[in-house]
Amino acid sequence: MLKVSPCKGVIRFGKQGKLNPRYIGPFKILERIGLVAYKLEFPKELSNVHNTFHVSNLKKCLSDESLIIPMKELWLDDKLNFVEEPVEIMDREVNQLKQSRVPIVKVRWNSKRGPEFTWEREDQIRVKYPHLFS
Template identity: 65%
Template sequence: MFLEPMNKLNVSNLKKCLGNANLNVPLNEIKIDMALHFVEEPVEIMDREVRSLKRSRIPLVKVRWNSKRGPEFTWERDDYMKSNYPQLFVDRAVEPTRKISGRDFHKEGIL
């Protein structure tokens, strides 16, 4: 006995999509890996913060990405970025601009 999926696609639910002819992405700016996934790379470190929880402090960096489809800036863990992209930390040192408490963690939804 086979179970059919609950959500079936019905052609009558499709809507016509009109493309924008003026919206072009230069092909030389797109990087694709072997699995044909878009490769997003960090461009620079914009800012630093230290998030404080009850018993720990988490250093974060604000990263500008070469993204064509998502947010241009994200907050990432400092240790992760240093281990994967050490070249971003060689040229420029950015001082933390503010200290954030654990209560702010959950409000902003970063971690």
Template identity: 85%
Template sequence: MLRACVIDFGKGWERHVPLVEFSNNNSYHARPEIIHETTKKIVQIRQGLQAARDRQRSYANIRRKPLEFQVGDSVMLKVSPHKVAQKLELPKELSNVYSTFHISNLKKCVSKESLVIPMKELRLDDKLNFVEEPVEIMDREVKQLKQSRIPIIKVRWNSKRGLEFTWEREDQIHAKYPHLFSNISLASN
């Protein structure tokens, strides 16, 4: 009965355990000890589920730390377009940025070195994402999948964080940045 309950009700099956218990206790059984054993198993399942919930709650509470900021503290901001809650006083260079953010997007900045990059050095798109351009193709390979071969290239980017390399699909980079391929023949040709 429990197996059928899990299959029928899917993810919310534990909410329906009382129905299984009721059905089992009100069914005709050849042996009364079956009722007792089934009820005992249902009680054990409930206790196990409650113990699991309690464990998860305690793990979450251990890692949960209250966020406290003082006026003048530096914070790191993770931009997310759908969450709003905390208003910040931003520098004049960021006057075109909406100054209200969800508190979970703020993290205390504990770096000793200055992470400030002058706004004139940044390239941002209309959604305020950093625009980083590829500088050159460093290497190329062909990724072998079960039924296809995909040419990939190692690209060096002009990142403000220092040297940054990523492996990208050759056809996608060629479509966006054809100038990188002026001296190179495509591996897919």
């Protein structure tokens, strides 16, 4: 199994996507390179990804078939980051701080696990995803 990184594309007030898939695969090991690296056999969906990895990015595959995540359901970039895009703006609020007011929006993300909602700063979402504010 190969480790992938969750990546939302915006700063989420220090939150991490705890339930995002951590590993994908399993992949067949083609050869051992040196003491701590392995070359893997990838499907054609991952043809743009380098196929040699350090052992810290690998995990022994369990034989339980229910743990395998199909590659067709994931959207990975060429650096193996799990990418989620915002789908729509659900709600708006204004956080009142001592000296200022911060507009925030509730964003629905396209997540593999189903609908996922987070509160994000409106200015950051507006810069990265202007199509949501049409």
